[in-house]
Amino acid sequence: MLRGGRAQNPARSRTGLIDVHHHCRTEIQGGGRGGPGADWSPAKSLEQMEKFGIATAMISATVPADPFYDGTEKSRSIARGVNEYSAKMVRDYPGRFGMFAALPMPDIGGTLREIEYSFDTLHADGIGIFSGIRDKYPGDPIFEPIWKELHRRKAIVFIHPTFPFCCNNNLIPGVGGQMVEFDFDTTRAVVSLLVNGVLSSYPDIKFIINHSGATIPVLAGRIKDRMPAGSERKVPKGAMYELQKLYYEVAHATYPAPMAALRSFVPPSQILFGTDYPLEPIETTVNEMQTLKLPADLQRAIDRGNAERLIPRLRVD
Amino acid sequence: MLSRPSPTRRDFLTTVAAAAAGLLSGAGALAQTESKPRRIDIHHHVISPAWKKQLAKWNAVRPIQGHETHQSYDAAKDIAAMDRDGTEISFLSVTTPGMWFGDIDETRRIVREQNDYAAQLVRDYKGRFGHFATVPLPDVDASLREIAYAYDTLKVDGISFITSYSDRWLGDSTFAPIWDELNRRKAIVYIHATAPGCCYYGNFVESVPGPIPLEFNSDLARAIASIISSGAAARTPDVTYIWSHGGGSIWAQRYINANDLANPTDPKSKMYHLRRFYYDTAAANDSLHLGILKLAIPMSQILFGTDYPWGSAAATAAGLQRSGLSAAELGAIDRENALRIFPRLRV
Numbered sequence: 001m002l003r004g005g006r007a008q009n010p011a012r013s014r015t016g017l018i019d020v021h022h023h024c025r026t027e028i029q030g031g032g033r034g035g036p037g038a039d040w041s042p043a044k045s046l047e048q049m050e051k052f053g054i055a056t057a058m059i060s061a062t063v064p065a066d067p068f069y070d071g072t073e074k075s076r077s078i079a080r081g082v083n084e085y086s087a088k089m090v091r092d093y094p095g096r097f098g099m100f101a102a103l104p105m106p107d108i109g110g111t112l113r114e115i116e117y118s119f120d121t122l123h124a125d126g127i128g129i130f131s132g133i134r135d136k137y138p139g140d141p142i143f144e145p146i147w148k149e150l151h152r153r154k155a156i157v158f159i160h161p162t163f164p165f166c167c168n169n170n171l172i173p174g175v176g177g178q179m180v181e182f183d184f185d186t187t188r189a190v191v192s193l194l195v196n197g198v199l200s201s202y203p204d205i206k207f208i209i210n211h212s213g214a215t216i217p218v219l220a221g222r223i224k225d226r227m228p229a230g231s232e233r234k235v236p237k238g239a240m241y242e243l244q245k246l247y248y249e250v251a252h253a254t255y256p257a258p259m260a261a262l263r264s265f266v267p268p269s270q271i272l273f274g275t276d277y278p279l280e281p282i283e284t285t286v287n288e289m290q291t292l293k294l295p296a297d298l299q300r301a302i303d304r305g306n307a308e309r310l311i312p313r314l315r316v317d
Numbered sequence: 318m319l320s321r322p323s324p325t326r327r328d329f330l331t332t333v334a335a336a337a338a339g340l341l342s343g344a345g346a347l348a349q350t351e352s353k354p355r356r357i358d359i360h361h362h363v364i365s366p367a368w369k370k371q372l373a374k375w376n377a378v379r380p381i382q383g384h385e386t387h388q389s390y391d392a393a394k395d396i397a398a399m400d401r402d403g404t405e406i407s408f409l410s411v412t413t414p415g416m417w418f419g420d421i422d423e424t425r426r427i428v429r430e431q432n433d434y435a436a437q438l439v440r441d442y443k444g445r446f447g448h449f450a451t452v453p454l455p456d457v458d459a460s461l462r463e464i465a466y467a468y469d470t471l472k473v474d475g476i477s478f479i480t481s482y483s484d485r486w487l488g489d490s491t492f493a494p495i496w497d498e499l500n501r502r503k504a505i506v507y508i509h510a511t512a513p514g515c516c517y518y519g520n521f522v523e524s525v526p527g528p529i530p531l532e533f534n535s536d537l538a539r540a541i542a543s544i545i546s547s548g549a550a551a552r553t554p555d556v557t558y559i560w561s562h563g564g565g566s567i568w569a570q571r572y573i574n575a576n577d578l579a580n581p582t583d584p585k586s587k588m589y590h591l592r593r594f595y596y597d598t599a600a601a602n603d604s605l606h607l608g609i610l611k612l613a614i615p616m617s618q619i620l621f622g623t624d625y626p627w628g629s630a631a632a633t634a635a636g637l638q639r640s641g642l643s644a645a646e647l648g649a650i651d652r653e654n655a656l657r658i659f660p661r662l663r664v
Contacts, residue, residue: 070491071483072421072456106419106483135484135514141378142419165484166515 011095014316016055018307020158020208021251021274023062024089028081030067037278042089044278046096052282054275055304056314058158059086060100060128062279065162068102069134075104079114087122098311100128100158103146106136111146119153125311126156126206131182131189135165138189139196151202156310158208158249161186186214190243191223197234199242206310207246208272212253216243217265247310249274250302254289263298271302272310353403356630357655357662359507360561360597360622361407363446364390365434368416371427375418379518382527383413383627390626392438396445402630404623405652406444406662409435410477411451412624413511413533417482421456428453428463436471447659449477449507452495455485460495468502474659475505475557480540483514487540488547500553505658509561510537537565541591542572550590557658558594559620563601567591568609578613595658597622598650602636620658621651 010016025040049057061068067078079102086099101118104110118124127150129138136142138159150157161182164171171181190209193199199207209216216223224239235242244266250259251274262271275282294302308315364372364387376384399407416427432450439446450467452460467473476499478487485491487508499506512528513536515521525531537560544550544558567573577588592614599622601607610619623633637647656663 070455071417071419073458108420109422142375144378 009095010050011055011314012316013055015053015304017053017273017303018311018314019049019054019057019275019277020249020272020307021160021210021276022057022059023277023279024059024082024086025062025278026082026085028085029061029064029078036280040278042093042097046093048277048282049096052275052286054282056096056098057275057277058098058100058125058311059089060158060160061102062160063130063162065130065132065160066134068104068130069106070104071107071134073110075107076110076114078102079104079110080117083114083118083122083124087124090123098125098314100124100126100156102128105129105133105146106140106142108142108145112149115146115149115153115155119155125313126158126208128158128160130160130162131185132162132165137192139192139194139198141196143198147198147202147205151204154204154206156206156208158210159186159189160210161214164188183211183214186210187216187219190214190216190246194223194235194239194242195228195231199246200235200237203245209246209248210251210274211276212250212258212262213246213248213265217248217258217261220244220265244270246270247272247306250285250289251276252280252284254285254292256292259289259292268298268301269306269309271298272307273302273304354634354651355405356403356621356634356651357659358399358404358407358623358625358630359559359595359620359655360509360599361395361409361625362390362412362509362627363392363395363409363431363435363438364388364412364626365431367427367430367434371416371418371423372414375414381414382529386627392442395625396442398625398629399445402634404630406447407623407625408447408449408474408507409438410449410507410509411479412509413479414517415454415479415482415511416451417454421453421459425453425456425459425463429466432463432467432471432473436473447474449473449475449505451477454478454482454492454495457491457494461498464495464498464502464504475507477507477509479509479511480536481511481513486513486536486543488543488545488549490547493547493549493552496549496553496556500555503555503557505557505559507559507561508537508540510534510565512536513539534562534565537562538567538570538572541565541567541594542570545587545590551585559658560594560596561622561624562597562599563606563610564591564594564596568613592618594618595620595654598633598637599624599628602633602640604640607637607640607642616646616649617654617657619650620655 022045025037045057061082068075083101090097090099101114101122101124103114115127162185163177164181164185186209220240220243227235227239247270248262248266249272275285369388372381372384372387375381417424428451435448439448450471450473452463454460464476467476480487510533512532516532517528522531541560541564573587573591577586582589582592595618596610597620623630637650
């Protein structure tokens with residue numbers, strides 16, 4: 001409808017992009033709405049999607065992560081509220097949005113219930129978690145029941161960065177955590193899932209790693225060489241195998257170096273399009289990607305093809 | 318309560334009579350050295366069957382330091398040890414690692430079963446146990462409900478906490494309603510050391526095994542600083558705070574300094590609160606720790622505590638006796654100081 005008043009749904013386009021890293025920001029989450037994207041609304045998302053030819057955006061929660069991770073009923077109700085809000089967006093604009101549901105970790109019981117509700121009632125496309133759950137990383141053994149359930153459901157799990165709990169924003173005075181700490185925390189999250197055997201024991205979970213894999217593609221060799229003693233039992237196929245089967249989205253990391261690293265690290269099938277809108281203008285991803293002049297088949301796979309395979313309901317025949 | 322001790326304990330009755338006579342004659346400390354000392358153990362743990370089961374489950378996920386001792390707790394053995402070592406009454410409390418491992422439903426259930434179990438021991442062994450019930454933090458609403466249940470139904474003597482819950486220390490702003498409620502109830506609060514999420518399971522210092530040697534006392538310092546600097550201490554003048562293990566490393570922190578000792582204590586100062594808090598002697602029963610405590614706080618604030626079943630009254634008392642304390646000071650620690658907190662224990 002936005003497209004020149006035509007009744008055709010842009011989501012039915014075979015060429016429209018699928019953005020797997022796109023946020024909703026609601027008052028429900030709390031924690032302030034300052035900063036980029038403070039004036040976000042679903043209409044703004046649709047306007048930007050139209051401008052850049054994005055057919056469908058998968059929405060997930062963004063920072064602050066803490067409101068979800070209080071460990072009590074309070075977080076259960078915040079996660080539920082954000083998920084209901086997202087599901088309504090998906091319903092209100094058919095085909096234009098999908099959702100990765102938020103979970104009230106580390107509350108195991110509340111999380112298991114929210115997984116059930118998100119998939120069975122809200123028909124979520126997957127789950128969105130943050131790199132750190134307050135002072136714990138996602139491979140922590142206490143989360144085992146959650147991974148077991150997500151494996152059973154063959155769930156997509158999108159990992160979004162947050163500030164590392166240890167050091168908040170003070171590690172380098174004057175430097176916001178988003179500059180480098182976000183990517184380091186994503187890396188820690190992936191390493192935590194790797195060394196604790198989550199990636200190898202629950203292979204039916206399809207993890208999407210943000211920002212072209214943060215520092216994973218560059219560090220993978222060093223990670224492999226420094227796996228803790230005894231990890232052959234937990235990770236029998238080795239670190240490289242586990243890291244190379246993950247999905248990686250490219251939001252704000254389509255610069256030549258990270259894309260070269262990512263492309264040499266994983267097969268083309270594992271790379272997905274993402275924008276981090278509204279925290280990041282879509283231009284910073286799309287304009288840089290255009291300068292790379294990727295082979296047409298790879299570009300199509302990133303734009304849409306790989307995501308269609310991952311989320312079959314988005315397929316257009 | 319104390320007028321009806323276990324009828325099978327004739328020696329205990331004798332002790333009560335002797336010590337009571339001593340008190341009346343104003344020679345309490347002397348009397349205690351001659352007969353059984355009627356100690357009041359303020360730092361004493363109970364591990365209910367439900368909590369044991371929960372700990373075993375999480376110990377299998379990741380080993381918990383001291384786990385064998387959690388599993389060894391037995392109330393009958395506890396009473397036998399108290400009889401042997403001259404402990405009249407022990408105040409039962411929670412200990413590390415608490416009952417929250419991420420599953421808040423489980424936490425609420427185990428806390429309730431633990432509190433009910435301890436309350437049953439108080440009833441079964443009349444006069445031998447006091448009870449500091451515990452709460453299902455970080456769930457503040459459920460903790461407020463548990464506090465009401467503990468006081469109004471179980472008639473407990475106070476509430477016990479661990480110093481931190483994963484990554485939140487006791488003065489955390491989200492916990493403020495709990496302190497307001499405890500102040501309203503003029504609560505006695507017992508706080509046991511633990512290690513926070515950062516440092517519980519890893520080799521934080523490579524050559525030091527587990528969290529007990531360094532992290533527990535560090536976390537006491539964090540929790541004390543958190544209670545003072547958050548303003549919780551100032552907002553709760555009617556709460557009686559009892560910190561385990563001599564307050565841990567708070568005395569060595571730059572958070573306070575010696576000038577505070579020399580000056581009259583300003584009610585707004587950190588030292589004002591540090592001097593009104595109480596501290597127990599568990600693993601602080603030697604001349605070094607007691608020397609520091611005597612320098613920093615009035616003798617009236619030191620209470621006898623053993624950390625049973627990890628420690629014993631006999632070993633704790635033996636350390637105290639080697640610490641250069643006078644008979645009057647030993648008597649104050651063993652019993653007299655606690656009597657001011659619990660007037661009902663006076664015979």
